[in-house]
Amino acid sequence: MDITEYIKLVFTDYTLRTITMGTAILGAVTGMLGSFAVLRKQSLLGDAISHAALPGIAIAFLITGTKDTNVLLLGALISGLLGTFWIRGIISKTHLKSDTALGLILSLFFGFGMLLLTFIQKQPNANQAGLDKYLFGQAATLVESDVWLMAIVTGICLFVLLLFWKEFKILLFDADYTKTLGFNTNFIDVLITSFIVLAIVLGLQTVGVVLMSAMLLAPAAAARQWTDSLGIMVFLAAVFGAFSGVFGTAISATQNNLSTGPVIVIVAGVFVLVSFVFSPSRGLLFKQIRFIKNRRDLQLHNTLAFMFRIAETHENISHPHAIKILNNFQGFTKGTLQKLVRKNYVKLDGSMWSLTEEGFKIASNLYNQQSDNNE
């Protein structure tokens, strides 16, 4: 299938449209909530929640015997919440670091979940196959009601986010201070964490346990690079997440047999990569360019200041001096000299240089500044 055919299909084909909508909404809600996990530096949280959800899926199947998505995800939600609040309990009651508690619960629940999955697979029951799709997700199984559920949860989440925006913001920035103002920080924290659990559980069917945390972190980490405003960051993260879903679905639909979840995660990863390199204020590329430019400017200023000190000793500031003198000076290069000439600060005449009127003025300012700074 090529791109034009794909675009036609998105609007006509029910299955493809459902999957595209589903992954877009999922990307948006996880991106939105992921901003909070990223800003609290809880990058392991998403991983812990999704892995903690696995045994719930297995137990829900063992109890009910159905493979109905809603039933299994309800199981996932319960064990996800259980795991998450267990982590909170461990952190507040013992003195384990939060990383340790997260890692501990993550491996404990995941190990238990895997154990149950293997057990289920050994059962002589024709119905058992297919639970392992929750490990890596299978977007193709999305139906319209799944998408509706995602849309409703996203809507509620957006509403709560807007309602408690001020409380979320201040808690993220300064939890102790928030407490002194009389806000119940536990409540705010439980609220946001519950929504993160909900969003992750909704994504298990599409992206799976193993890669789900990338959906939470990648769009938010990318968004952080482009803005210094929390509101814009959350918005951008939702947009990046949604696009990851759409592009990922498109790529996997046009390239036969590529499974959707991992492709979505890779697209989200590309967003991160591009953002970390190309963001104007925080990106590596512009940082490097600024660094080189600053170093050049410094060289230029130092050379000019050095020339000024020599020129100063003469009545006539434009008195010519030998270029050789400058060789004593470390910052001096031919390029620097050329640049000073181009800026009309310096005149060259054979092997001699002299400051121009303008160059002298600029240099005297610089020189005074430099000696001020040294005091």
Place this chain on the structure above:
Amino acid sequence: MEQKIAVKVDDLTVAYNYKPVLWDIDLEIPEGVLMAIVGPNGAGKSTLIKSILGILKPIAGSVSIYDKPYDKQRSLVAYVPQKGSVDWDFPTTALDVVMMGTYGSLGWIKRPGQKEKKAALEALEKVGMLPFKNRQISQLSGGQQQRIFLARALVQNASIYFMDEPFQGVDATTEIAIINILKELRKAGKTVIVVHHDLQTVPEYFDWVTFLNVKKIATGPVKDIFNDDNLTKTYGINYKVSIQE
């Protein structure tokens, strides 16, 4: 002279693990003093403030603000946390941080409006940070960040201010600016409690002092108790500071 007690701490004991970090602290802070809390690193100065403000739960003891529990008196108290306790790379502006000082009086859900913004701008003006109101907070110097924190507390318009090392990492100009604001607060009848590190400036800046090292060593007027004896008891070594008359 009958003086009201602004803050009263009774038998306060606090522990993070098993070993108490604060041990049986009794403290009475009279209204209207500008008080320094001094003690070596790890003495429990921050812990004391956090326990008074209900951020930490003590093992034993009680705290009252003007004879009532802290819960009932929140609106009377403002807090300036240690600068290092937050992530200054957080995506927000100086004005936005100062506005947070109004969140307590706003309560749940209600958003700050024009009135709150005006108060925040006034506080920024007071600490000389108005030109930087739209700066991202990571683009501020350490001293400027400290001023922002101070402005956030000023917006609360409280009666009692707790400040944890407001002079940490600030330049001389900022230090003078801050101490002038603190003295102004005292002049307005407020009670100001400051964790302070530079012993040399204690007599110049403060009129009241508490020596703390797990236990309370002494508390009282600077002119009466700020002496080598108490310093040695607090810091362990033979401590000598020259106190200017």
